Amino acid sequence: MQLDTKQRITELSIKELLVTQQLNTKPQVVERLAVADDVRELLPDSGLVRGRIVRCSGDAGLSLALSLCSLATQQGSWLGVVGVEHLGLLAAVEHGVALERTVLVHPPKTSREWSITVAAAIEGLDLLIVAVPERLSVNDARRVQTRLQSRRAVMIIVDNTVLSQSRSMNGSNEAQQFLADVVLDTKTKSWSGVDKGAGYLQHRDVRIRVSGRRVARERNYLVTRSC
Amino acid sequence: MRTPKRLAVLRCLDWSAVVAAKNSTTPCAVIHAQRVISRTPAAMRYGVQVGMRRRHAQALCPDIEIVAHQPSRDRTAFDAVVRVVNELVPLIEVSEPGLIVFAARGPSRYMGGDGPMASKIVEALKTSVADSRLAALLVGVGVADSRLAAQIASHASAMASSSANLFVPYVVEPDKTNEWLAPQSVRVLGEFASINRETISLLERLGLNTLHDVCALSESVLAGRFGELGVELHRLSRGDEQYPLAVVPHPPEHLCIEKFDEPVSDQQIIINSVQRMAVAFTEYYSVHGSVCVRIVISFESESGKRSERLWYRPQGLTTSAIIENAKWQLEAWLASQLAGDISGDPESHALENYALENYALENHGLVRVQLIADEVRTDTAQQLRLWGGSTQTDETATQAIGRLSELLGSSAVQVAKWQGGRDVLDSYELVSATHAQTIGSASSHEQISAQKWRGALPNPSPSVVYSEPIQVQINDQFGKLLSVSARHELSASPVSVIIGSTHYKVNSWAGPWPVEERWWDSARSRRLVRLQLVCEKITADSALQILAMLAILEHGEWTVAAIYS
Structure with missing residues (x-):
């Protein structure tokens, strides 16, 4: 099983190489x-x-x-x-x-x-x-x-x-x-800036899970975003 | 001196509402961006006005039928009217559904004067348009020396006809247009000549309340203050036409012809060839630094039948606008051909299960398509780039946008335009991409003005904004609905939010922030309170979901206007 995926990855990278070579002949395309x-x-x-x-x-x-x-x-x-x-x-x-x-x-x-x-x-x-x-x-x-x-x-x-929520959550x-x-799955952990009637919404902490077929290893980030 | 040209305007008052209504007696209003843009005479009797908010209209008339704005419906229905008028008057200009402009001199002389001509056209309309919805339609015809005056006159005629219950045309005597326009308020410029609201309000604040006041100033003074717009204002108020309608067809400056060796019966192929021609056509003029504002599109079928129509856009016709107009004309023509065939041929009942459009095209394959420039002016304010033309990406994107509008209709492809406002929904207006003047370049004016209004919500803005706010319940700890006092204080702390059947627990909140807009205008005034809420909910798989939303209290009802997604 592991061999299979490895094989696929090498195949893909060869394909990618070919694509980039093709593109090198057309310099106006930004990859x-x-x-x-x-x-x-x-x-x-x-x-x-x-x-x-x-x-x-x-x-x-x-x-x-x-x-x-x-x-x-x-x-x-x-x-x-x-x-x-x-x-x-x-x-x-x-x-x-x-x-x-x-x-x-x-x-x-x-x-x-x-x-x-x-x-x-x-x-x-x-x-x-x-x-x-x-x-x-x-x-x-x-x-x-x-x-x-x-x-x-x-x-x-x-x-x-x-x-x-039935769809978006699951x-x-x-x-x-x-x-x-690439799959970026987000989940809001908390909002900051508001407090029982005072302030206004400013930042939030978001957990972002990065996965997908081009991602070697699933990773998790905790990011503070302005929105 | 140039001899003044007589122009006639035929106006079908509130066309889109009349067409949208189920029958002629139901009150009905057409809504666009939460505002009434058109309403039937029945709704008018309840006091529903154009520009009102939807809720206000519903409060005035609870049974009112609310219909969404749908330009294609208006246009298809209007073809029946266009056809009838076209039988009496050869070259007419359809500026928008519900409005027809044509040169009045020839038809008037033929039919014995402006008044009889107008009556004759309206009579023909009443007898030959067999649509029960149109029984309540108010039609007005105005004849004057300028487009603006004729438009105002047609509106006056429609209003007079409704109160007198019989058709009254409104004719402004030749050479009297200037005097007739003088006492009109400057607001007519906004209503009939699409001058923007800010300019009108500025004129009023400058003490220029009537067109006479504007006209009394010298043109150079206005040009100094308003630039090109000033010259335009002066011209409009003195009742001049910038580009008079041509009564006698003059030799075309440029024309594109495509002849098909074999009659073409596929609508898509015809539209494609129009597209090619339109691109060459607009390119030709842009190279010469000018823009075509009026065009004649003509189709000729194998059997020698022709369809010719005039199209006008004051800002200049873009490629996509030409294609759209051609499509409209082609469809209407095919439909009329088909109607003619069926009425002339008693055996055609067998056609019922047949694809109607294909039938029309098979029998009337096109052999010739022509685009003829009718009116050209210099291109004034549409220079986009300093370094000649736009980039390659812009070009391909514009082509793709043209293709998309062709696929889905122009109203489904939109670009954003800044308009300002305190509401998250109002600050940008969506305009159809075919009508947008400059795609792909923010004007410097726009960049400067795109700043937040005082009283707008602080950054960050919500990324999901509902055009139809969702009804919710916001309760305090005793399960009582939350209210806000006259001093903008909450009756208690919000504890739970109920959306549909889902309960959320309120973690924290900010506000309430009151907004009171246009209190001086009873139709457009708004009074509301906004609240930012951070809610949480335990989902079925026992995960915690946190949601930040913007709630609005207006007319005693809480709604969710936006979600911070």
Whole structure:
């Protein structure tokens, strides 16, 4: 069993090598999108590698996804937010997302139309924050993933249900159509700043568990975030 | 001196509400961003006004039917009206659903004067549009020398028709437009000429209450104070047209033609070719430093039938706007062709199970598509980059956005625009990407003004904001609903929050922070109290979940407006 995985890893790294060699002939393609300092250490390649899927789950997932995107959008990449309802735009600005290069797309929730929309967005946008509809078929998901890899975009998956906890809390049990390369599972430990009527919400401690198929060893971080 | 051009405006008052209502007598309001943007005459009788908050409208009229804003519904329904008017007047301009503009001189002379012409058109509308919902529709026709005056006149005509219960056209005599506009309040500029609210309020504070006051100042003074906008204000108030409608078709400056060797019957292929043409078209003008504001799109079918329509956008037509207009026109035309076929052919009942659109296209394959520039002006304020053009990424992104709007309709693809406000929902407005003027570049003005308002919530802001706040119960330790006194003090400490059937225990809270907005305006005033709550809950798998939320008390009801996710 262990041998198998090792073999796979070597295979993958060879593939990666090939990809980078191909890309060396086309110097205008940046292989990695930059991320801000405070989240860089969470990611295995200290950046968002193009063609990959990152899942931000848990109760601080959306704000984490926004801060992952911030530096790249400031440097000229475009961000598409697909199917994420109720996104707080003010929060996006505070995380540093350049709103002038952000597009919000509201596709229908049926499997086929959702995947067509995401595929169209992948064509021209570097970064996507998406909420995956529950009924997405595995076939459509695979097609989207292939397109993502060939177009060298980065997709960040977030949960869209904060108040219906049955789904978002048992993130590991749910059927996941996309096989994420990096999974950042967040859990708020405590909020600071408010005290029985005084103050205002300022910081929170978040436990972030990093796993996924591109992560060698599962790691846990305890981070204090401004939101 | 230029001879003034007569313009006629046909206005269907509150079109979107009338179309959205179930029948002509139900009170109905169309809501966009929690505000009433249109309401039926029945709702008007209850005192429901445009700009009111949804709750306020419901308080005035409890049975009111609330419908979400849906531009495509308005447009499809409006095609019936466009078709009828187009039979009487050859070249018309559809600025938005519910509003038609056309040159009045020719039609008036043919039908014996402005008044009879207007009556004739309205009569034709009443007889040939067979839709029961439209029985309550108020139609007004205004004729004047400028677009603004004709718009105001059409509104006046619609209002007069409703009170007199029969159609009354409103005609401003030729060469009298200037005098007629003079006593109008400057607010009409906001209502009919899309001048923004801040400018209007500034004019009022400067003591310029009527258009006469604005007109009395010299143009150079206004230009010195407001720049290009000042010149525009002066022009509007004296009743001039910047670009008069062309009555006689002049030779086109630029036209794109695509001829198909074989009749094309796939709608997607036609739209694709329009897309190619539109890109070349806008590129041609941007190279010459100008922008096309009016365009004629024309389709010609194999059987020699033609569909020609005029499209106008004062800010200039972008590629995506051209595509969208072409799509609208093509769909409407196909539908009308089909209707013609069915009525002319008694055996066509067999068609019922047949895909209607395909039928229309198979019998009327297109052989020619044309885009003709009708009106071009210099491009004034849309220069984006210093170093010539945008980057490669911007270009591909713009293309993708165009494709997305084509797939989903323009209202489903949005970009954010700063508008300011104390509410977390209000500070950015979402505008459809096709209507956004400058995608991909924040104007310097926007960067300066995008600062928090006094009284807005402190940073950090919530990342999940509900457009429809969720009803909750917030209780004190005795299970009594929490209230806030007139001095903004909580009746007790909050202890539990109930959302649906889930109970949360309150750990800590901050607030209450009161907001009292626009107390001088009964329709738009708001009074509310905000509270930040940190709650916890034990989930089924005995894990502790901590949730920070923003609760709002308004009209005695607690709601959750946002979650710090």
